[in-house]
Amino acid sequence: MSKVQIKMTVNGQAVEDQVEPRCLLIHFLREQLNITGPHIGCETSHCGACTVDLNGMSVKSCTVFAVQADGAEVLTIEGMAEADGTLSAIQEGFMQEHGLQCGYCTPGMITRVYRLLQENANPSDEEIRLGLSGNLCRCTGYQNIVKAVRYAAEKINAQREAAE
């Protein structure tokens, strides 16, 4: 099959390359762009390790063809830290609250939490758990992940109030 030219913006950088139409977005990111933060976990759209932000939506990049993301804005874990390298409030929350152990699910978790907090600045514990129901973690038992999200929400809201 002939390749198709696609372009998108990944973590603020314009990228352009040729892909086979059957190339999945996760493979395009990892193998062609060398963006290896989003992980391949289950490859069956269950685990959420491959979650990236695509045009303002959290998506499982193992279940999107790269050609479907032509022209899109993509954000991955690599784009989460501040410009000067300091961790984002969400990343800091996962560190401070021990929201990870092996770390395999963490890029997907953090990328999902980024969108969740954009849509709901003050989620309840239940909303956090439902909001993360597409991301599996086999280490933490989720308790500390919920705490990490709460930490991040409080910090982001405090910063917002201070700025106003």
Next chain:
Amino acid sequence: LIPGPFEYHQPGTVDEAVALLGQYGDTGQLIAGGHSLIPMMKLRLAVPEHLIDLRRVEGLTGIEEEGGALVIGAMITQHELIGSSLLSEKCPILRETAETIADPQVRYCGTFGGNVANGDPGNDMPAVMQCLGAEYLLHGPNGARSVAAREFYDAAYFTARADDEILTAVRIPTPPAGHGFAYEKLKRKVGDYATAAAAVVLTLETGACVSASIALTNVGSTPLYAEAAGQALVGTRCDGEAVGEAVRLAREITEPASDMRGPADYRTHVAGVMVARAVARAVGRAAGSADGK
């Protein structure tokens, strides 16, 4: 898990998409959100040679009320459906149902049209569409036609949609203000398909049931419109005896498979429990219930 090779097409209009379907016949396949199709392609259970993407097709993403009906474009995602204030106000069972589907990431991509049209008996919206008396608008080479949701499903993955037709929108008669509703779904975990589920929409006047509609998910090779079960409630006060009869009639039409969600007998039993719970919740929500709400 790499899908087989295919050529990718991005039509801009419904007519272009229909023409591509006609041109490629059995080797062509529509893709909407892709969250049912891409997993099938990875397993090589689906090996289309031509993938026709609907995401750039104009006119498939509206949510409107016109002529006493809610018209929902086929490419509206479950996430957009949940976020629609019009639908939350006029037909809240849609939101209640969409929130039980899969997980947030899947709901950003998965479309309402794909959920109703692909014919998977595990999908939740088809039974809700039967419960609401929805019509599916199909476009083919000879123009448009509509098919009732209650007539649409022939068997698992076999529907009244012809191979060269596209579902463009769903038309739902706006339920009367004050109707009671519920979608009750038993699942093994968040995001799972139903072990069994029941959709109920009803209206009451001074505590008596004036109309009732019931449909069932994942307890047969198609969604099941439980017409007799709904009729058993009409004219009653939805008391224990009437609900018991509705449950019995609903169970009678189930033909579930025995699978990892449980043996057939159990799933038939659960279907009845879901009907009873959904009726109770719908009655509690309806205007005109006996306690004067």
